[in-house]
Amino acid sequence: MALSLFSVLALASFFASTIADHEAVQEYSWYKDYYPLPEDYCFNGCYTAADYVTFDVTPAEDADNYYFSLCSNDLKIKSIFYCAQKYCTYEQAVAGRNKMSPECEGNAGFPLPTVDSMRLSQQALDQISVINSTTGLATAPPEGLPLTTPIVPDQEWVDLSIRTVKEFYFNWDVSFDFSFALIGFWGLVLLIGIAHRATVFLGKAPGSGESSWWLWARKNLILPATFSKHQAEAVAWTYTIPPRLESIILFLYVIMNFVMCFPAYNLFVGNQYYAAKKLQLARYIADRTGFLSIAQLPMVWVFAARNDPFMWLTGWSFATYNRFHRWIARISVVHAIVHSIAYTVFEFYKYGDASGYNLSWTAEYWYCGGIATIIMSLMLLFSSYFFREKFYDLFLMVHIAMSIIFFVTLWYHVKIFSGEFNYFLYPCIAIWSIDRLLRIGRTAFISVMPRFTKGVKATATYHCTTEMVRLDITDFMPDKKIVPGLYYYLYMPAGLRGYESHPFTLCSWRRSVSNATSPTHSINDKEVETSDRLISSEYSPGEIAHTMLVRPYAGMTGRLQKKLISSHTSVTSSQETVFLEGPYGEKLDLSNYSDVLVICGGSGITAAISHTHFLMAENPDTRIRIAWAVPQRHLPDDICANELASAIHTNRVKMTVYLTSAAEEEAHDPAKLPVHPPYDIKFGRPHIEGIMRQHRQIATKSLAIVTCGTPQMSDVCRKAVGNVLGEEGVEVGYYNETMVW
Structure with a gap:
């Protein structure tokens, strides 16, 4: 939140200083006034x-x-x-x-x-x-x-001069038109997404059948990875490849950008600006790529915003918008590099040696443009998957700081055109500022205003056996209903790095009467008999609780883990001040499906918890099946004693736990297994495609498949759903809730 506030203030100060500048500012009514x-x-x-x-x-x-x-x-x-x-x-x-x-x-x-x-x-x-x-x-x-x-x-000289002016500004005219065409491309893409979103509300209920063309589109365009199975998993730790339909959209956009670099260069002898044709070509290419580079920026900012109305209008995930953001930014950087190279060539051709080129670096617009290009290139390098995955907090801070430097230097680079390119810059300022202000507002509404009543303390509990931190935030939202699909950005303001934030799925559940007083009850203190599942078929919920299950890694979550284990006990807890920003995402209502299968790994169980409690309350007939891959049995025991305690013992919920790292002796010695666990136990990694086919066969009308896990698991699930679609059986819906950084 502090970093967001700094960003808004930095841009506001910069913008105010430009207004006070005595340089002439264009009073324009349309983009060709310059x-x-x-x-x-x-x-x-x-x-x-x-x-x-x-x-x-x-x-x-x-x-x-x-x-x-x-x-x-x-x-x-x-x-x-x-x-x-x-x-x-x-x-x-x-x-x-x-x-x-x-x-x-x-x-x-x-x-x-x-x-x-x-x-x-x-x-x-x-x-x-x-x-x-x-x-x-x-x-x-x-x-x-x-x-x-x-x-x-004389007439000949004037004719050549008129032609020179005409060709030079014709290139500008075409460049502006191409720039607005790029924006129009994404406007059309968003419009199609909004139209599809509207048809979903008017579409048939699951189980009523789907058309053959839509089934083909889902199987061959929407769901599959572009190549093989890799989509969420990075290629060589460098970048990720979007799903097939997104890749097709981006491929068309890349081709569009490439083609737009070449038309309308009319070179001729006698040009009054640049006598040699190579000078004309260098200047025209430099101008064209400069236009195309700056034209990308509004889309880069639109697809980077967390508070984006188009995200709700299209129903696309933040992951989709984030992928568009990264690839459009990469295209912009390529244009900027070509723009800089072409102008460098132009200056050398113009003066015949390095003296003129060296003199150019003394001009404000020139060195500011050079700095902007260098900053863009560095941002492209440091936003690779490796840095985002390994050093996310540092990446985010550096990314925002470099964005501000880039924007300011770009502003001074194009200032000589008296506002002609502000049509592309003002939207960026507006989008960035509004998004930051909305982030601050959301955080204040959830995490600051409650301080005047109940405070903003969360109970953080760490189990050494489960290696998971549970944050109980029930008092933040005492009247919040269970809504699957929502996530929040979590801040821990204590310390110098309180600006760091990470997204976590909100895990909402109903406490049973036996554990309503303690969100950290352990299954070791609560023996569950096998017969409970047979006689307890009704859902008897207690109060609604809200938690976040955090798998500690480096950065903010790692520091929280170290703080909690300092007492050297198996279970430790403390009161922590936290800020929440959100909610983001949207309600995922699967109550129209007769059967729901949740395939998750590790902390991905949070998706299963919210969906289970929501469906138990919304539809008395929907059956929930959970396939959970987890290294050891301690975490499933703990979850069944807490978040799933009021649901796991009913006939409507069945969970199979796949112990992927269980010890060999544990797998063969029944004495080492938990006594009468409320779930089935299997050893090794789950065969995901087989699980999907198995549950499709027993589904009565329709099957919703929800996945939440590692990028590798997400890719396997996506490929498996594509293989299952089109085969004989009930209608299948696919929903991926894997969090993307």
């Missing part, structure tokens, strides 16, 4: 030609200011107007003058005269010397002789 339109080309062509001529005038007071030198040069201004009178229509001259006047007045304080005030009689205009480009360029010092009177460029 550069000349077709009706301005003729006047701009005259300006381009006349600008190559050197006139004998007293140097301007501020000679380093281009517009000051141009607009204060009376002979040059007259030459432009006389040229426009000779070659342009009256309307073209007025339009061109109106486009140029704000630049002179805003940047130099010299408003241009009107077209009418500069108009000559035809006889007087015929007296003005007409020169060609060779003569004009020969006026440049040191060998040239500056002119002392206005001139008019």
